[in-house]
Amino acid sequence: MKSHKAADMAAGPYNYSYIFKYIIIGDMGVGKSCLLHQFTEKKFMADCPHTIGVEFGTRIIEVAGQKIKLQIWDTAGQERFRAVTRSYYRGAAGALMVYDITRRSTYNHLSSWLTDARNLTNPNTVIFLIGNKCDLDAQRDVTFEEAKQFADENGLMFLECSAKTGENVEDAFLDTAKKIYQNIQDGSLDLNAAESGVQHKPATPRNPLNTDQTPNKEGCAC
Amino acid sequence: MADKDPSDVSTNQANNPLTRKLNKILETRLDNDKDMLEALKALSTIFTENNLRSRRNLRSDIEKRSLAINEEFLQSFQAVKEQLDSVYSDVKEMNECCQDMTNRLKAAKDQTHDLISQTTTLHAESQKLQMKSQVADAFLNKFQLKSEEAKIIRGTRDGALHPEFFNALARVKQIHSDCKFLLRTNQQTAGLEIMESMALHQESAYERLYRWTQNECRALTGDSPDISPVLCNAMKALLDRPVLFKYSIDEFGTARRSAVVRGFIDALTRGGPGGTPRPIELHSHDPLRYVGDMMAWLHQATASEKEYLQSLLKNCEVQESQIEDVLGHITEGVCRPFKVRVEQVLLSEQDAVTLYKLDNLLKFYHNTIRQIVNNEAALLSTLTEIQDLSHRMFFNSLTCNANKLLDRVELPPPDLGPTSSLTQTLQLLRDVLACHDASVVPIDDKKQDFKQILSCVVDPLLQMCSVSASRLNSIDMAAYMINGIYLMQSTLALYEFTDTRLEMLQAQIEAHVDTLISEQASFVLTRVGLSTIYGIVENHQPSQGPLSGIQGMDPITVKSAMNKFDSYLASPDSLTLPQCSLILSALVRDNAKRRAVDLICQAYKQMYEAIYNPTNEYKEPQSIVPRTPDQVVKLLS
Incomplete structure (x- = not known):
């Protein structure tokens, strides 16, 4: 019966082994929400409104044969929301830090975003640098080499993407997940600790016959 | 035989029968006549010696030979005939035999007829039974759980759920609903019985499923x-x-x-x-x-x-x-x-x-x-x-703040400027309103909040200013209030949703400015000694007689006052009230000054016209009021 059940688990959209929590950060207007939309809906959202506070999207991907559900929290870039969005770094397994290759100012602010990300997440959080809008090469204001160097110096993964054409968007999200998965395999990420940003669902189900192993913890006094 | 001399033929006439015969013979083409050739070939085998004797005996030889051949032929056929006769007798025998068999078969057929019909009946019956068995199987398939299905439904003691459980449950459900068809036919008893048993299965299955689910969920x-x-x-x-x-x-x-x-x-x-x-x-x-x-x-x-x-x-x-x-x-x-x-x-x-x-x-x-x-x-x-x-x-905190303001009212400072508690409170207001720029709430809420905040802060402030100004004289009070309210107004002007408040504050400033300018004007008139004169001019009725006749309005007094006024015109700033220059806002200050001058000019004009009026019987008005109102306006503005 168990083998049967395990085979069942591989099918169906809801059946996944892990949940990874991501956060997307970066200046206003760099295209964070568009990246998320492109990734979850595979469509470009023109005239995207400013994000109010935070929004979130999900998608199931596959890494090394394991189904992984990504729960992606998209934060508002506007300064006035900074106090609100800071609270969402907690427990993120991956942080996508986005700048706009046509606006140098958004690149210049990266160090402050990076400081936030380092201070507010756990040390194993994978930080991925994304230079968005690479379809607008004619208006480029930050070279690939420069950003690549910044990424290398700070130990970040890096790609230039376009939420409009979809170029590299998939890779940025997948590579982050692969890195997190690798950390789990290496044992550098502790799954049992709360707020690691990764939640594991065991592939082999619990023994259904054992009914008294988990007494109901109702009315937790706190 | 054909060797006839051709010369004979050519010499005879064609009418001669012999000729004709010969001709015919000659025309005969022997190589084409196969029979003739065969005959000649056969003849050549027996006619070996061409001599007279043999030529004479040829005919008899041939006849003899023919006779011999016929005899031989006859002999041969004799044998054939004998064989045919024997065949005939055989066939006849066979025929008899067959006849005999037919008769016997006929007899046998008559005898087996019953058996065959019996067999056919049995066969048909067997087919019918087979059909019934198929129907029964189909019925059982449709209306009965297989044993393994029943086992799955009943489950094991440990409460685990077989993966096929849901299919079995679906079948139970299907059977239960199919029983409705049975009830419509005349198989009602079966229908009811099956329905009942399925209902039992279903109940136990659901109960088990529920227990399992409950444990899983827990x-x-x-x-x-x-x-x-x-x-x-x-x-x-x-x-x-x-x-x-x-x-x-x-x-x-x-x-x-x-x-x-x-x-x-x-x-x-x-x-x-x-x-x-x-x-x-x-x-x-x-x-x-x-x-x-x-x-x-x-x-x-x-x-x-x-x-x-x-x-x-x-x-x-x-x-x-x-x-x-x-x-x-x-x-x-x-x-x-x-x-x-x-x-x-x-x-x-x-x-x-x-x-x-x-x-x-x-x-x-x-x-x-x-x-x-x-x-x-x-x-x-x-x-x-x-x-x-x-x-x-x-709002408690804001009200608390306001109450503190009213509990310990500060005295106005000597420069009549805003008190420190006023500036502090306005700073707080600024800080509070600035939060709204960084806030994330809908605009309607914001508007509502603003209204409430303003009434919580501005009203007590106004109250505090009034209380603190209560011991001042009216001129000081006007200047002090103008300064305080102006500060509030300029603070609020930076924010949204403050229009009605601003209007209200502006109206209050206007009222205080009015007080101030009338004080300023009367101050000037008093200092130059024109205030009594102006008072009389203003209240003068024709029934009182000409102005010049009234006490204090004689040309000499009026003239000396006008001279003083003239020296004021030379340096108008000398008579400005100190409170007027203490107004912080340059705009309000200039406005007040302008309107005070307007008032003075108006008063002057009134007096000027009264003195020039012949009914007031001033002689040489020109010497009393040398300047026209227009000149005064020019000098003062």
Whole structure:
């Protein structure tokens, strides 16, 4: 019966082994929400409104044969929301830090975003640098080499993407997940600790016959 | 034989019969006549010697030979005839034999006829029986559980669920509903019996399924519950038993509820692995961060719980409201620990600006979380209560501030400028209103808030100014009030939704400016000695007789006053009230000055016209008032 059940688990959209929590950060207007939309809906959202506070999207991907559900929290870039969005770094397994290759100012602010990300997440959080809008090469204001160097110096993964054409968007999200998965395999990420940003669902189900192993913890006094 | 001399032929006439015969012979083409050739060949075998004797005997030889051949022929046929005769006798015998067999067969057929018909009947019967057996099998297939299915339904003692359980259950259900067809036919007894047994199967199956589901759900207390496809199917199957479905989903809700509470407490007190991210309570000294982190955690947890719930019910067609009800139950547990903490923060916070920021933060999350849970959820009503409290605490703090202002009213400073408590309070107002730029609440709320904040701050301020000015003379009071109100006005002018307030303040400034300018004008007139004269001119009635006749209005007195006025015109600033120059706003100051001059000019004009009026009987008015009003206006402006 168990083998049967395990085979069942591989099918169906809801059946996944892990949940990874991501956060997307970066200046206003760099295209964070568009990246998320492109990734979850595979469509470009023109005239995207400013994000109010935070929004979130999900998608199931596959890494090394394991189904992984990504729960992606998209934060508002506007300064006035900074106090609100800071609270969402907690427990993120991956942080996508986005700048706009046509606006140098958004690149210049990266160090402050990076400081936030380092201070507010756990040390194993994978930080991925994304230079968005690479379809607008004619208006480029930050070279690939420069950003690549910044990424290398700070130990970040890096790609230039376009939420409009979809170029590299998939890779940025997948590579982050692969890195997190690798950390789990290496044992550098502790799954049992709360707020690691990764939640594991065991592939082999619990023994259904054992009914008294988990007494109901109702009315937790706190 | 053909060797005739051709010369004979040519010499004879054609009419000669012999000739004709010869001709005919000659025309005969022997090589074409096969019979003739054969005959000649045969002849050549016996006619070996061409001599006279043999030529004479040829005919008889041939006849002899012919006779011999015929004899031989006859002999040969004699044998054939004898054989034919024997064949004939054989055939005849066979015929007799066959006849005999036919007769015997006929007899046998007559004898077996009964047997055959009996066999046919039996055969037909067997076919009928076979058909019946097929029907019975089909019936059993359709209306009876297979033994293994029944076993699956009954289950094992340990309560585990066979993967085929749902198919078996579906079959039980199908059979049960198919029985309705039976009831429509004349197989009612069978129908009823099967229906009853299926109902029993169904009941026990649902009971087992419910127990299993309940246990599964009860165990889902992990950070991230493992919702197996079997459990999803179980929920779907239980949908047919709404009560059991409700109980199961409640069980799930209760398990998740305790998981969320545990997660919340962990995030508050334990933080992430190795302490990063740090426990939320470590930031409890920073109220905004503390409350914000808790709210963000709740927001994320609520969103995740909704996903788990949707994942559990992915196969079931349930209404969104049902999901939201369960979600409300799940998130209910955290309400108390959350509320206690936020209340503590709010009650211990004194600073109005922080309170207002908290109020805005709570408002924002109220809006955010309202998009995930429904209005009946305890989490939302808790948020409403807390937000209500924060609102009250904020306005309490503002009112407290205002009360302090009125309790200890400062005396106006000598320069009649704003008091320090006024500037401090306005700074607070500025800080509070500035929070709104960084806030995230809808514009309607903002407008409502602004109104309330303004009445909470500006009204007491105005009151305080009035109280503090109450011991001043009217000129000082006017200048002091103008300064105070102007400061408020210029502060408010920077913000939205302040138009009506600004208008009200402007009107108050105008009123005080009016007081000030009339004081200024009368001050000038008094100092040059024109005030009595102007008073008489203003109140003069024709019945009193000419002005020049009234006491104090004789040309000499008037003239000396006018001379003094003339020296005022030479240096108008010498008679400006000190309070007027203490007005802080250059605009208001200039405006007041201009309007005071207007008043003086108007008074002068009135006096000028009265003196020039012949009925007032002044001689040589020109010597009394040498300057025309226009000149005065020019000099003063």
